[in-house]
Amino acid sequence: LITINKFFLMLLSIAFTAPTNAAPPDSVKIMFEVKMGELKIGQGIDTLQHDSQSYILTSKIIPRGLASLFLDKVERESRGSISESGLIPERFIESGNKKKGTGEALFDWSNNVLTLITRDGKQEVSLPAHSIDQATLPYLFSFKDALPAESTIDITDGRRLKQYAYERKEDQTIATPIGVLDTVHYRKIVNADTDRQFEFWLSYDHHLLPVKIRFVDKKGNVIESTVQALAIN
Numbered sequence: 001l002i003t004i005n006k007f008f009l010m011l012l013s014i015a016f017t018a019p020t021n022a023a024p025p026d027s028v029k030i031m032f033e034v035k036m037g038e039l040k041i042g043q044g045i046d047t048l049q050h051d052s053q054s055y056i057l058t059s060k061i062i063p064r065g066l067a068s069l070f071l072d073k074v075e076r077e078s079r080g081s082i083s084e085s086g087l088i089p090e091r092f093i094e095s096g097n098k099k100k101g102t103g104e105a106l107f108d109w110s111n112n113v114l115t116l117i118t119r120d121g122k123q124e125v126s127l128p129a130h131s132i133d134q135a136t137l138p139y140l141f142s143f144k145d146a147l148p149a150e151s152t153i154d155i156t157d158g159r160r161l162k163q164y165a166y167e168r169k170e171d172q173t174i175a176t177p178i179g180v181l182d183t184v185h186y187r188k189i190v191n192a193d194t195d196r197q198f199e200f201w202l203s204y205d206h207h208l209l210p211v212k213i214r215f216v217d218k219k220g221n222v223i224e225s226t227v228q229a230l231a232i233n
Contacts (some may be wrong), residue, residue, distance in 0.1 A: 023082075024142050024207040026050055027233035032213070032225035034061060041067035044225045046210075048139060054081050059135045072096050076135040080107070085130065086143040092133035094158045103158025105133055118159050125161055128154045138200045138210035147184055147208075165189040174201060174212060177228050181211055194218055206230060 032044030042063040049056045057078045063071040074096040080089040092105040101119035107127060108115065114127040131154040132140060141147055150167045169185040187199035197216035202208040211227040 023050075023052065024048060024139075024209055025232045026052075028209060029231040030209065030211075030227055031229040033228050034223065034225050036067075036221060036223050039067075040064065041071060041223075048209075050082060052082060055079070055087060057135050057139060072098050076133075078133050078135040080136075082143060086140055087132065087136050089131075089133045089136055092135060092156065092158055094134070100159065105156045105158045105161075107131070114156065114161055116156065116159060116161070127161075128163075130154070131156065131161065133157070138202075138213060141184070141186075141202060142208045150189075151186075169199075172201065176211060176226055178211075178230055181205060183211060184208065194220075203227075206232070 026049060028046075028048040030044075030046040032046070033040060034042040034044050042061060045058075045060045045062070047056075047058050055078075059076045061071075061074045063073060074094065076092070076094045078087075078089050078092045080087060080091070082088065088107075088109070089105075090107050090109075092107075094103045097103075104117040106115040106117070109127070112127045112129075114125050114131065116123050116125065134155060134157045137153070137155060140153075147168060150165065152163060152165045154161055154163045156162075165188070166186050167189055169187050172183050172185050174181055174183055181201075182204045183201040184204065185199065185201050188197060190197055196218060197214075199214050200210050201212040203211045209230070211230070213225040215223045217223075
């Protein structure tokens, strides 16, 4: 017979050896095809490098063909640290947007202050716990042990800080050039169909890295990025 002490030791052993989501490898590069409806408009290139304590994440959108006449080449970069709670941004910058200009966000976690720097000047706003930037959002769950059913997140694009809610939808299997993938699906909760929409799909077989991203603007234009290649080192 198993004694009570041995029984609790067994439970502890199971708890500590239960499988959890492992963080992505220390160097990842993802290539996306970007489409607006059925029109191919460009390429996306994301690179993630980390050493389990700090990270650098860059995300580029490069217009191709006729799209380069009306779309900007936009690059986002996020740098920060990694803790048990996930990614903690320290500096974010978006450049290349000719209409809005460069936006930069500096995260002062010791004083809970976010400094936003744009061509219109500098402003400081209160920094809620667990705030992130636009670039880190699709990678947020790659560094978490659990997948929440719903998340309320404060997100900055370097120009403002706004709170959004995301909900986990039903898992989906999607066909991509790198194979048929089982994915986790998250979608922004909106009040109306005319609100900007954002959703992303994370691959179970690739450390919950993003393999599909969809954005819908207020006019209903759909911009979708689908993985074309994924290199892990």
